[in-house]
Amino acid sequence: MKEDNGRIVRLLPIAAGSIAGTLLMLNRVLTPALTDSQARSDAVGVVLTAVLILTGLLWQQVQPRKPDSTVLEGTEGFELLPTLPDALKTELAWASHLLLTNTVTRSIVVYYRGQVLLRRGILAPIATVTPGAILDRVLAKQKAIYLVDTKVYPGRIEFNYLPVNTQGIICQPLGTDGVMILGANAPRSYTKQDEAWIEGIADKLANSLATRSAIDGNLINPNDKI
Known part of the structure; x- marks a missing residue:
């Protein structure tokens, strides 16, 4: 309105x-x-x-008109890997809450060392992340990739763990071991300020994950699932 x-x-x-x-x-x-x-x-x-x-x-x-937003297809949810330390659960919950309430992000997936640590927002039926060419490039180059309008990117098919009608996607590296994937409900909707803020939150999460891994050894059990 x-x-x-x-x-x-x-x-x-x-x-x-x-x-x-x-x-x-x-x-x-x-x-x-x-x-x-x-x-x-x-x-x-x-x-x-x-x-x-x-x-x-x-x-x-x-003052151009903002892109029209879309109601994403999926169910509202919040899932954490149950075996994570409480401190990491709290930090992941805090970071995801900030992103969902202060940006156009409607769906978040945190993928680290081969496991999904968190899914929050509008969730797709598929919970497993199978890295494709885009995620592999993010991990290899250590640089975020922003798909401003998923309709024009054939590579969007690798993001089947996001709502099928996700309009924009940011893949933000979490150090060398993981990626935070954000889905938006409108194309071309993340600003440069949003991207910088997302990068800062990701750096904080990456540091916490790496520190906890160094303390606890094998932080992620490959058999653990959300």
Whole structure:
């Protein structure tokens, strides 16, 4: 509703300028004898009309309409690997809550050392992560990959553990051993600030996971499942 109201406000100068220009033209056509004062008034009116229309056009460019969001297909859920230490469970819960409540993220999967540690948000029926070309590249290059609009990426088929109609995906590395996968409900919806914030949270999680692994040895049991 707020977005619709903003669009209407941005269109008002164009509408007002168009109406004013039409009225000026009709007034000029219907006036049998044009006086000097009326000519000056018409000139001022034309200038004001042009300013209104130009302002409306600029507003359309400066404040573009946000991409339409989609209701993701899946069930709301929150799953943690049960054998994780309580401290890690708390940190994963905290990080995922921040991302779900402060960004367009609607689905989160944390994959580390061959296991899914967390799934939260809108969940797909498939819970197992099988790394494909994109995740392999993230782990190898240690650099995030952002699929701004999944419809134009054939590689999206490897993300079958996210809702089928996920619109945007960020794969953020967790050190050299894992990836945090975020699914959004609208294309081109993550800002540069969002990406920087996601990277910071991922770095914090990666450090905690690596530290706990060093203390506990084999942190993840390959037989453990969510």
